[in-house]
Amino acid sequence: QYFPHQLQNLLEKYSQRVMAFFYPYIQIRFNEFTGERLTRSEAYSAIENYLSSTTSMQAKRLKAEIGKNNQSLVLSMDDNEEVGDEFKGVRLWWASGKHGVRAQTLFNPVPDEKRHYRLTFHKKYRDLIIGPYLNHVLKEGKAIKVRNRQKKLYTNYGSYWSHVVFEHPATFQTLAMEPEKKQEIIDDLDAFSKAEEFYARIGRAWKRGYLLYGPPGTGKSTMIAAMANHLGYDIYDLELTAVRDNTELRRLLIETSSKSIIVIEDIDCSLDLTGQRRKKKKEKKESGEEEKEPKKKEEKEENENKSSQVTLSGLLNFIDGLWSACGGERLIVFTTNYVEKLDPALIRKGRMDKHIELSFCKFEAFKVLAKNYHKLEYHHLFPKISELFEEADMTPADVAEHLMPKSISGEATLCLESLILGLEKAIEEVKLKAEVEAKKIEESAKNEAKEEDK
Numbered sequence: 056q057y058f059p060h061q062l063q064n065l066l067e068k069y070s071q072r073v074m075a076f077f078y079p080y081i082q083i084r085f086n087e088f089t090g091e092r093l094t095r096s097e098a099y100s101a102i103e104n105y106l107s108s109t110t111s112m113q114a115k116r117l118k119a120e121i122g123k124n125n126q127s128l129v130l131s132m133d134d135n136e137e138v139g140d141e142f143k144g145v146r147l148w149w150a151s152g153k154h155g156v157r158a159q160t161l162f163n164p165v166p167d168e169k170r171h172y173r174l175t176f177h178k179k180y181r182d183l184i185i186g187p188y189l190n191h192v193l194k195e196g197k198a199i200k201v202r203n204r205q206k207k208l209y210t211n212y213g214s215y216w217s218h219v220v221f222e223h224p225a226t227f228q229t230l231a232m233e234p235e236k237k238q239e240i241i242d243d244l245d246a247f248s249k250a251e252e253f254y255a256r257i258g259r260a261w262k263r264g265y266l267l268y269g270p271p272g273t274g275k276s277t278m279i280a281a282m283a284n285h286l287g288y289d290i291y292d293l294e295l296t297a298v299r300d301n302t303e304l305r306r307l308l309i310e311t312s313s314k315s316i317i318v319i320e321d322i323d324c325s326l327d328l329t330g331q332r333r334k335k336k337k338e339k340k341e342s343g344e345e346e347k348e349p350k351k352k353e354e355k356e357e358n359e360n361k362s363s364q365v366t367l368s369g370l371l372n373f374i375d376g377l378w379s380a381c382g383g384e385r386l387i388v389f390t391t392n393y394v395e396k397l398d399p400a401l402i403r404k405g406r407m408d409k410h411i412e413l414s415f416c417k418f419e420a421f422k423v424l425a426k427n428y429h430k431l432e433y434h435h436l437f438p439k440i441s442e443l444f445e446e447a448d449m450t451p452a453d454v455a456e457h458l459m460p461k462s463i464s465g466e467a468t469l470c471l472e473s474l475i476l477g478l479e480k481a482i483e484e485v486k487l488k489a490e491v492e493a494k495k496i497e498e499s500a501k502n503e504a505k506e507e508d509k
């Protein structure tokens with residue numbers, strides 16, 4: 056009161072400077088609830104996730120909650136705990152705390168405890184921390200959230216998506232495949248999921264197309280599940296035959312969210328996609344030449360078109376058209392049993408970035424299954440099985456069938472013996488078939504010779 060006003064101001068200013076001199080740290084507070092309407096802050100929850108990965112190692116008092124998928128415990132720092140972190144050699148500290156308790160009222164149903172995180176660091180690293188470090192924290196935190204979130208499986212009934220919780224247990228670890236090939240796919244997926252900046256720089260939509268092909272039971276659908284589990288993406292299983300026309304297709308595809316895999320199974324049979332475009336060309340040609348088609352055929356085509364009018368060009372337009380660019384990070388996966396039947400336009404390079412062949416089980420892939428099913432690293436029957444795999448074509452699905460224990464206490468040896476019988480039978484069948492074929496050819500050759508004689 057006795058101080059002149061100015062003097063008081065001056066004193067405050069200097070005391071702050073003196074403080075700053077002895078206390079060379081900067082503190083930033085991140086409140087849980089922000090804004091006038093007190094919504095939960097995105098930064099706070101990202102930090103919470105980020106810290107959950109490091110705190111469980113460091114902090115001594117933790118809070119545990121059941122995660123959203125009802126399976127795992129999520130650990131976070133308890134109130135008033137502190138943990139350290141390091142970024143490019145710079146030490147910094149995170150502390151959790153409570154503040155400004157406000158009474159809960161009828162109109163203010165926000166919890167009366169308000170939490171915050173406080174970040175402390177030396178002021179000479181101000182630029183490094185406020186820029187790159189906080190960006191890193193937010194990005195990591197969001198990535199962890201995606202990893203922990205519940206994945207969904209969408210299916211279209213007609214023109215609407217409906218979803219169920221996606222809980223397929225398949226992972227790349229349980230997938231039977233040659234190790235190098237598997238690793239190549241995993242690396243490819245990882246590179247894609249981290250390539251946001253790259254795609255932005257080259258000016259392309261952040262998406263990637265895979266074509267999985269191979270005989271039935273070789274693990275195409277299983278691999279899609281493993282991809283979704285690996286990346287934490289949702290799956291949109293698009294049933295093309297239920298989509299009426301291109302407009303509907305476009306609507307469905309616009310409704311898909313980022314971080315998802317759009318799957319079109321059995322692309323060769325889900326539509327007469329392969330034929331339709333050619334048919335149209337033919338029609339044009341024929342009408343140009345003013346040749347009238349027989350009526351019956353026209354009617355038949357009309358009927359076909361009624362059930363589904365999605366065309367190959369409609370699909371292609373989506374794949375590299377504008378819609379695919381709205382909101383990035385999507386994988387598009389086609390599967391087929393007959394790659395050679397597909398229209399070249401659909402699979403030309405640049406459209407489907409990666410072609411993956413899933414094929415018959417070989418010994419390396421079998422070893423993965425033996426490990427999964429029986430925890431076997433080695434067994435005295437392995438050399439024999441290895442030999443048989445050289446000759447036999449058996450799908451992983453069939454091999455898995457043999458390895459499936461027949462009883463709870465199922466013996467590994469029994470399963471392996473059953474597999475050996477199966478492999479021998481497969482080889483036998485191939486030989487028989489070849490013999491029958493040879494006979495047929497022989498006979499037809501004989502017949503031809505006879506006719507020539509006549």
Ligand SMILES: Nc1ncnc2c1ncn2[C@@H]1O[C@H](COP(=O)(O)OP(=O)(O)OP(=O)(O)O)[C@@H](O)[C@H]1O
Pocket residue numbers: 229230231232269270271272273274275276277278392451452453455
């Ligand atoms: N490579 C594999 N690794 C592990 N299990 C496999 C593999 N391939 C097939 N299986 C097993 O066989 C079953 C059928 O496999 P899946 O449905 O993935 O085959 P697909 O290639 O999609 O066949 P289709 O062409 O008929 O759709 C699965 O339940 C899975 O357990």
Ligand SMILES: [Mg+2]
Pocket residue numbers: 275276277320390
């Ligand atoms: Mg399948």
